[in-house]
Amino acid sequence: MNAAILANQVPDPLQKEFILTVERLTVSFDGFKAVNDLSLYVDEHEIRVIIGPNGAGKTTVLDLICGRTKATEGTIKFRDKELTTMREHEIVHAGVGRKFQNPSIYEELTVFENLELSFPRGRSVFGALAFRRDAEVRDKIEEIASLVFLKDSLQTEAAILSHGQKQWLEIGMLLIQSPELLMLDEPVAGMSVAERLKTAELLNNIIHNQSVIVIEHDMKFVEDIAHRVTVMHQGKILSEGSMDHVKHDPKVVEVYLGH
Amino acid sequence: MTKRFGPFAGREWIALLILGLLLFVVFPTTLDVFRLNLVGKYLTYAFVAMGLVLCWGYGGILSLGQGVFFGLGGYCMAMFLKLEASTPEATKIQSTPGIPDFMDWNQVTALPWWWEPFHSLPLTLILVIAVPVFFAFVIGLAMFKRRVGGVYFAIITQAIAAILTILIIGQQGYTGGVNGITDLRTLLGWDIRTDDAKFVLYFVNGGLLIACLLIGQGIRISKFGRLMIAIRDKEDRVRFSGYDVANFKIFIFCMAAAFSAIGGAMFALQVGFMSPSFVGIVPSIEMVIFCAVGGRLSLFGAIYGALLVNAAKTTFSESFPELWLFAMGGLFIAVVMAFPNGLAGVLHKHIEPRIYRLFGGLRGSGTTGAVSSPHAAE
Numbered sequence: 001m002n003a004a005i006l007a008n009q010v011p012d013p014l015q016k017e018f019i020l021t022v023e024r025l026t027v028s029f030d031g032f033k034a035v036n037d038l039s040l041y042v043d044e045h046e047i048r049v050i051i052g053p054n055g056a057g058k059t060t061v062l063d064l065i066c067g068r069t070k071a072t073e074g075t076i077k078f079r080d081k082e083l084t085t086m087r088e089h090e091i092v093h094a095g096v097g098r099k100f101q102n103p104s105i106y107e108e109l110t111v112f113e114n115l116e117l118s119f120p121r122g123r124s125v126f127g128a129l130a131f132r133r134d135a136e137v138r139d140k141i142e143e144i145a146s147l148v149f150l151k152d153s154l155q156t157e158a159a160i161l162s163h164g165q166k167q168w169l170e171i172g173m174l175l176i177q178s179p180e181l182l183m184l185d186e187p188v189a190g191m192s193v194a195e196r197l198k199t200a201e202l203l204n205n206i207i208h209n210q211s212v213i214v215i216e217h218d219m220k221f222v223e224d225i226a227h228r229v230t231v232m233h234q235g236k237i238l239s240e241g242s243m244d245h246v247k248h249d250p251k252v253v254e255v256y257l258g259h
Numbered sequence: 260m261t262k263r264f265g266p267f268a269g270r271e272w273i274a275l276l277i278l279g280l281l282l283f284v285v286f287p288t289t290l291d292v293f294r295l296n297l298v299g300k301y302l303t304y305a306f307v308a309m310g311l312v313l314c315w316g317y318g319g320i321l322s323l324g325q326g327v328f329f330g331l332g333g334y335c336m337a338m339f340l341k342l343e344a345s346t347p348e349a350t351k352i353q354s355t356p357g358i359p360d361f362m363d364w365n366q367v368t369a370l371p372w373w374w375e376p377f378h379s380l381p382l383t384l385i386l387v388i389a390v391p392v393f394f395a396f397v398i399g400l401a402m403f404k405r406r407v408g409g410v411y412f413a414i415i416t417q418a419i420a421a422i423l424t425i426l427i428i429g430q431q432g433y434t435g436g437v438n439g440i441t442d443l444r445t446l447l448g449w450d451i452r453t454d455d456a457k458f459v460l461y462f463v464n465g466g467l468l469i470a471c472l473l474i475g476q477g478i479r480i481s482k483f484g485r486l487m488i489a490i491r492d493k494e495d496r497v498r499f500s501g502y503d504v505a506n507f508k509i510f511i512f513c514m515a516a517a518f519s520a521i522g523g524a525m526f527a528l529q530v531g532f533m534s535p536s537f538v539g540i541v542p543s544i545e546m547v548i549f550c551a552v553g554g555r556l557s558l559f560g561a562i563y564g565a566l567l568v569n570a571a572k573t574t575f576s577e578s579f580p581e582l583w584l585f586a587m588g589g590l591f592i593a594v595v596m597a598f599p600n601g602l603a604g605v606l607h608k609h610i611e612p613r614i615y616r617l618f619g620g621l622r623g624s625g626t627t628g629a630v631s632s633p634h635a636a637e
Contacts, residue, residue: 066499092501104496106489113485118500122482125510131482170496177501 017079019044019181019211020065025074027064034060036235038074042181047203047212049222051246052232053255058215059101061232062183065213066098067091078181089123097179101186101215103166107159111150111169114158115141118173140176147206148172149198164195168202175206182212188221200224266476270611274559275472282465292454299461299529301569302468303329306522308550308561309475310515315547316555317484318511319491320408324416325519325546327423328391330538332520334427334434335390337533338374339383340443340451360442365432374433380447387524388517395516399509406505417540424539439534443527451528464525468562471518475558478514487511519546548591554603563602 020042027035035057042048050058063069065076067088076083081094106114119140122131145151148168153161158169167187174182187203188196196218203212203225216222222229222243229246231239239249246252267275286298307325314320347356353363358370376382398419402412427434435441443451450456478484490497490504498504527533536542545568553564568590576583598605 068495068499087503088498089501089503092499098499100495100499104493106492106496108488108492109485117482117486117489117497120501123501124503125483125506128483128486128507129478129481173496173500 017044018042019046019079020213021075021077022061022065023075023077025061025064025076026072027060027069028072033235035064038232038235038237040230040237042211042213045207045211047207047214047225047227048230049214049216049226049228050230050232051216051222052238055234056232057235058232059185060235062098062185062213062215065091065183066096068098092177092179093123095178095180097174097177097182099170099174099182099184099187101189103163103170105158105166105169105173108157110155110157111145111161112141112154114169114173115144115176118176120177144172144176147175148202164191164199167191168199171199171202178209180210182206182210184212184214186215186217188216188218196221197224263480266473266480271476271559278472278559278562279469282468283462287458287461292457295461296457296529297573298566299457299464300526301566302464302562303522303526303529304546304549304569305468305562305565306471306525307515307519307546308553308565309471309558310518311547311550312555312558312561313475313478313487313518314511314515315550316557317479317487317491318508319487320508320512321413321547322416322512322515322543323413323540323547324418324420324543325515326538326540326543327416327420328395328516328519329523329526329542329546330423330427330533330535331391331394332387332523333527333533333537334440334523335377335383335387335520336524336527337440337443338377339380340446340527341440342374342377343446344442344444359435359440361435361438361440362432367432371433388520391516391520391523392513395513396509399505399512403505403508403512417543420538420540420543424535427535427538435534437535439532439536440527441532441534443531446528452531457529460525460529464529467521467525471521472558472562474514475518478511479558483507483510545587548587548594550601551591551594552601554601554606556600557603560601560603560606567602 018041020040022038022040025035025038025040026033038057038061040061050061052058060069064071065078065083067083067086067090071084074084078091078094078096083091083094083096086094106117109117116133116137119137121137122128141154142151145154148171150161150165150169150172153165158166161169167190171184171187184203188199191199200221203214206212214222214225226243228241229243230237231246231249231252233255238255239246239252241249264272282302286295290298307329310328311322311325314322341359345357345359350356350358350360350363353360355363355368358367362370376386398416402408402415407415427439428437430436445451451460486497486502486507490507494504523533523537526537549565549568550561551564552568553562554560568587572583572587575586579586594601600607
C-alpha cells in the first residue's frame with residue numbers, strides 16, 4: 001500500500017524541526033475542557049490524520065490552530081510563529097489553510113471566481129479594488145482547477161456543483177493560497193467511493209509541497225493517506241503512530257474501533 | 260455569464276441610456292420647474308438607496324440609520340448656506356447681528372467654534388463628505404471589529420438615528436432644533452430660490468447621481484464587489500482565506516455614508532432647508548424601503564425605487580394623509596414577501612424574458628419597455 005511505504009519514510013521526529021508544535025493546549029468552555037493538555041507535533045511534508053469518536057475535540061483542535069477559537073492555555077507554534085496571539089487572517093498569511101467540515105464555498109459565484117477570491121493577492125480593501133485579472137491569475141486558477149478535477153467547470157456557478165465537487169473546490173481554494181500547512185476537516189464526507197479514491201490521490205500528489213492535517217472518519221481513506229495517525233478521546237491524545245500501530249492499540253480498540 | 264463592455268453589460272448600457280434620457284431630457288422638457296424640483300428632491304434619496312444597494316444588497320449589512328448620514332451631509336451644507344444668509348446687514352435687527360437667527364432667538368450670543376469652518380465653501384464641500392464618513396468609520400470600527408452584525412447592527416444604527424434626532428432637537432440654540440435650519444437663500448451670492456437656480460441644481464444633482472452610479476458600478480464589478488457577495492454568503496471562509504473582513508465592511512459602510520451625504524447636501528440646496536425629520540428612524544426606514552422596492556441588488560433599481568415610492572408618497576399623502584404610513588408598511592412587507600429583489604428582480608425575471616421572446620433574436624432592445632414602467636407612473 002502506498003501509505004505504508006510513505007509511513008516507513010518518515011524520519012525520527014525527535015531529530016527534526018517540526019512545522020507545527022502544539023504544547024499543553026487546553027481550551028475550556030464554561031469549565032468543560034474540550035481540549036485538555038494536548039501536545040501534537042507535525043513534521044514537514046507529513047500527512048497526519050486525527051481520528052476519534054464524536055466529541056473527542058478534533059475539530060476544536062483545528063479551530064484553535066487557525067484562530068477561530070482562542071486557547072485557554074498552551075502554545076501553538078507554526079515554525080517560529082506563535083499562533084495563539086495572532087488574528088485569523090494573519091494566521092492565513094503565515095501559511096496555514098483550513099477547510100471546514102461542510103463545504104464552505106461561495107455558492108453564488110462561479111468556480112473561477114471562488115478560486116480567484118482565494119488567490120493570495122489584493123487582500124486589502126484597496127488591493128481588492130485595484131485587483132486585475134491578469135495572466136498570472138488565470139494560469140494559476142487553471143492549474144489548480146485541473147488539480148482538483150474542476151477544469152471543465154470553471155464558469156459553473158458553485159451552487160450547482162455536486163457535493164464531492166464542492167469539497168474539491170474548497171480544497172482548491174486552499175491550494176491556490178499555497179499554504180505550508182493544510183488542515184482538512186472531513187474532506188471526503190459525503191463522497192462516493194470513486195470520489196474518495198480521487199481525493200486520496202489528490203492529497204498524496206500535493207504532499208511534496210505541504211504538510212497536511214486531516215480529520216476523517218472513513219478508515220479506508222485514512223489508510224490510503226495517513227503517514228501517522230493521532231487518536232483523540234475526550235480532549236486528549238489516546239494513541240499516536242502508524243495506522244497499524246493504533247489499530248492494534250487495545251485502548252483505541254476499546255473506545256473507538258470496537259464500536 | 261453576461262458579457263461586459265467597459266463597466267457595464269449590454270443590457271446595463273441600455274438601462275443607463277434610458278436613465279440618462281429620462282433624467283436629462285424627458286423630465287426637464289415635460290415637467291414644470293416646481294415638479295422638476297420635486298423630482299430632484301426624490302433623487303436625493305436615490306443616493307441613499309444606491310448606498311444601501313452596496314452595503315445592504317451586496318454586503319449584507321442592513322443599516323436602519325442611513326438618515327444619520329443624509330442628515331449630517333444636509334446639515335453641513337445647510338450650515339454654510341445659513342451662515343451666508345446671516346450677514347450682519349441681513350440680521351441687523353437681532354441682538355447679536357451676524358449669527359443665524361435661531362441662535363439669536365435662543366440667547367446664543369456668539370457663533371459656536373464648530374460653525375466656523377462653514378464660512379468657507381471648499382471646506383464645507385469637504386466636510387459634507389468627511390463628517391458623515393468619519394462618523395460611519397467610527398461606528399463601523401466599533402461594530403464590525405467586534406463582529407456585531409445582522410439584526411444587532413440594524414438595531415444599533417436605528418438607535419443612533421434616534422439619538423442624533425434627539426440631540427439636534429435638544430440643542431436648539433446650535434442646530435435650529437425641531438424646525439431645522441431654514442430660510443436658506445444664496446450660494447456664493449447666487450440665489451438658489453429662483454426657478455433658474457432650481458433648474459441648474461436639478462442637473463447638478465442628476466450629474467452627481469450618475470457619477471455615484473458609476474462609482475458604485477466600479478465597486479460592484481471589481482474583486483471587491485465579488486468579495487462582498489462572498490462575505491454575505493460565507494463570512495468565515497473569507498476570513499480564513501486571509502482577508503480582514505471587518506475592513507471591507509467598514510469601507511462599504513463608509514461608501515454608503517458618503518453617497519447618503521451627497522444626497523443630503525443636494526437636498527438642502529434644492530429644498531432650501533434641513534431638519535431633524537430627515538434624520539430619524541422613520542426616514543431611515545423609508546430609505547431602506549426605497550432600496551427594497553427598487554431592488555437591493557440593482558443600482559438602477561435603487562434610483563427608480565426612490566423615484567416611484569416618493570412619487571406615490573406625494574400623491575397618496577395629499578389625498579389620504581393618515582393612510583400613507585400603512586400603505587408604506589404594506590408595500591415593504593409585500594416587496595419582501597413576494598419580490599425579494601424588488602422591481603429590478605421582477606424586470607429581470609418576468610418581463611425581460613417575455614420581451615426577448617417577443618423580439619426573438621433582437622436581444623436587449625426589449626429593456627426599453629420594461630424600464631419605462633416607472634416613467635409611466637410618474
